[in-house]
Amino acid sequence: MSKIRRHQTQNELLIFERSSPGKIGYRLPPLDVPAVAADEALGAENVRGEIAGFPEVSEVEIIRHFTRLSTWNYAIDLGLYPLGSCTMKYNPRLNEAVARIEGIVDAHPYQPQALAQGAMRIQQTLERYLAHIAGMDAVTLQPAAGAHGELTGILLIRAYLQSQGDAREVVLIPDSAHGTNPATAAIAGYKVKEIASNERGTIDMASLAAAIDDSVAALMVTNPNTLGIFEQDIAEVAALLHDRGAQLYMDGANMNALVGVARPGDFGVDVMHLNLHKTFSTPHGGGGPGAGPVAVKSHLEPFLPVPRIAEEAGALRYDHDRPRSIGRVRAFYGNFGVLVRALAYILAHGGDGLRNATLDAVLNANYIRKGIENDYHLPYDAPSMHECVFSHNKQVARGVKTGDIAKRLIDYGFHPYTVSFPLIVHGALMIEPTETESKAELDLFIDALKSIAREVETDPQLVLRAPQTTRTSRVDETRAARKPILIWEPPANGA
Numbered sequence: 264m265s266k267i268r269r270h271q272t273q274n275e276l277l278i279f280e281r282s283s284p285g286k287i288g289y290r291l292p293p294l295d296v297p298a299v300a301a302d303e304a305l306g307a308e309n310v311r312g313e314i315a316g317f318p319e320v321s322e323v324e325i326i327r328h329f330t331r332l333s334t335w336n337y338a339i340d341l342g343l344y345p346l347g348s349c350t351m352k353y354n355p356r357l358n359e360a361v362a363r364i365e366g367i368v369d370a371h372p373y374q375p376q377a378l379a380q381g382a383m384r385i386q387q388t389l390e391r392y393l394a395h396i397a398g399m400d401a402v403t404l405q406p407a408a409g410a411h412g413e414l415t416g417i418l419l420i421r422a423y424l425q426s427q428g429d430a431r432e433v434v435l436i437p438d439s440a441h442g443t444n445p446a447t448a449a450i451a452g453y454k455v456k457e458i459a460s461n462e463r464g465t466i467d468m469a470s471l472a473a474a475i476d477d478s479v480a481a482l483m484v485t486n487p488n489t490l491g492i493f494e495q496d497i498a499e500v501a502a503l504l505h506d507r508g509a510q511l512y513m514d515g516a517n518m519n520a521l522v523g524v525a526r527p528g529d530f531g532v533d534v535m536h537l538n539l540h541k542t543f544s545t546p547h548g549g550g551g552p553g554a555g556p557v558a559v560k561s562h563l564e565p566f567l568p569v570p571r572i573a574e575e576a577g578a579l580r581y582d583h584d585r586p587r588s589i590g591r592v593r594a595f596y597g598n599f600g601v602l603v604r605a606l607a608y609i610l611a612h613g614g615d616g617l618r619n620a621t622l623d624a625v626l627n628a629n630y631i632r633k634g635i636e637n638d639y640h641l642p643y644d645a646p647s648m649h650e651c652v653f654s655h656n657k658q659v660a661r662g663v664k665t666g667d668i669a670k671r672l673i674d675y676g677f678h679p680y681t682v683s684f685p686l687i688v689h690g691a692l693m694i695e696p697t698e699t700e701s702k703a704e705l706d707l708f709i710d711a712l713k714s715i716a717r718e719v720e721t722d723p724q725l726v727l728r729a730p731q732t733t734r735t736s737r738v739d740e741t742r743a744a745r746k747p748i749l750i751w752e753p754p755a756n757g758a
C-alpha cells in the first residue's frame with residue numbers, strides 16, 4: 264500500500280488493529296437487580312476470563328469502520344448492475360416498508376393458524392397472482408430459490424410419471440442452459456442428455472426430435488434462453504414432448520422478459536419456477552434469502568409439496584392431508600419476507616405496470632446491443648429479449664479477454680457484466696440492464712464499453728492492469744478460492 268494516505272475509505276484497518284485497551288463504545292444501564300457473580304450463576308467452567316483479541320473501540324470508530332467498509336461494495340443503489348441472468352434491478356423502497364409492517368415482521372411460523380389468517384391470505388393471494396402471470400393452475404411458494412424450485416419441479420414430474428406407471432430415465436437440456444438445470448436433473452435421479460442449439464441460438468428442432476423417445480421424462484428449457492433469445496418454436500417443442508408422454512419444464516429465471524406479455528402456461532409449459540429475487544424485486548446478490556415458487560398445470564397439482572393452503576368458509580388452513588404429495592421441501596411455507604415483497608411489487612405495479620416493466624427491460628437490452636454492436640462481436644444476431652450476449656473475439660487478438668474488460672469496467676464506476684456465461688459463447692460478455700435504468704445511465708455504460716474497446720486498440724495494458732481505482736487490484740483468484748485466509752491472528756505483542 265502506498266505511503267501517501269489515500270482517502271480513508273480506501274485504507275481501512277481491521278477493527279482489531281484499531282483496538283486500544285480500555286476504550287468502550289457502549290455503556291450498559293445500571294443494574295436494577297442484585298449483582299451475581301458470573302461463575303456462580305453459570306458455573307465457573309462456562310465463564311471465559313478473557314476474549315483473546317477482543318477489539319476495544321469507541322462508538323465513532325466502530326460506526327466509521329463499518330460505514331467505510333460498506334462503501335467498498337458496489338450496490339444497485341450506486342448504479343447499473345448489469346449482471347446477465349441475474350436481473351439485478353432496483354428494488355422499490357415501498358416493498359421494504361411493507362415487509363416491515365409490525366404484524367408482518369413479528370409474525371411467527373408457530374403462531375396458531377387462527378391468528379395467522381392475514382399472513383396466510385398474503386400467501387394465497389400471491390399464489391393466485393403468480394399462477395395468473397404464468398398462465399398456470401396452481402403454485403407452491405415453498406422453495407427457497409430457483410435451483411430449489413427446479414428440484415421441486417422435477418420431483419413433481421417424477422411423481423406424476425411414476426403415477427402413470429414409469430418415471431422414465433432421461434431429462435433433455437439445451438447446451439445453452441444454466442448449470443443448475445443438469446445438476447437438478449442428476450440429483451432427481453435422471454440422466455442428462457444435451458440438445459444442440461442452432462445457428463440462431465435456439466433449440467435445434469431436428470436434434471430435439473431425434474432425442475425424444477419413451478425414455479425421456481422431460482425437457483428443461485429457459486425461455487428466453489440464456490442468450491437472451493426467445494425460443495420461438497416453444498409451442499412445437501411442447502407438442503413434440505407431449506406426444507411422447509414427456510413433460511416440459513421451464514426455468515423461469517428470465518421471466519423479466521415475459522411478465523404481462525407472454526404466459527408459459529399458454530405455450531405448453533407443464534411446470535416452472537419463478538425467481539422472486541430476480542423478477543419480483545427482492546434484493547439479492549449479497550447472499551440474502553430468495554424464493555423460487557413453482558407453478559404447475561392441474562395434472563401436477565396433486566403432487567405439490569405439503570402443506571397446501573386450503574380455504575373453508577372463509578377460513579384458511581394448511582392442509583397436510585395430501586396422499587400423493589412429494590412431501591415437504593421446506594420448513595413452514597417458504598421465505599415469508601420475500602413473498603411479502605413480491606406481492607407488494609405486483610400490487611404496486613398492477614397489470615399495466617408489470618407489462619411496462621417487461622417492455623422497458625427488453626427495450627433497454629436492445630438499446631445496449633445497438634449501442635456497442637460495432638465495438639464487440641455478437642455471436643448470435645437474433646433480436647434480444649431482456650439481455651444480450653457478446654463475445655471478446657474482437658479484443659482477444661490484442662490479448663484482452665472478457666474478464667479483463669469486466670475489470671476495466673470497475674474503473675469506469677460500473678459493476679461488471681456476467682463473465683464467460685453462457686458456456687456456448689466462448690469469452691462471453693452477458694449484459695442485462697433491467698427496466699429500472701434510465702437512458703442517461705445506459706448511455707454512460709455504452710460510452711464506458713466503447714471507450715474500453717478503444718483502449719484495447721491503443722493501450723491494452725490499461726485494460727490488462729485494471730482495476731486501478733479500487734483498494735486492491737487483481738488478486739490471485741485461484742489461490743483466493745483454494746486457500747482463503749479466514750482466520751485473523753491477534754498480533755503477539757497485543758498492540
Ligand SMILES: *Cc1c(COP(=O)(O)O)cnc(C)c1O
Nearest residue numbers: 348408409410441443485514516
Ligand atoms: C439464477 C438462475 C438459476 C438459479 O436460481 P437461484 O435462485 O440462484 O437458485 C437458474 N437458472 C437460470 C437461468 C438463472 O439465471
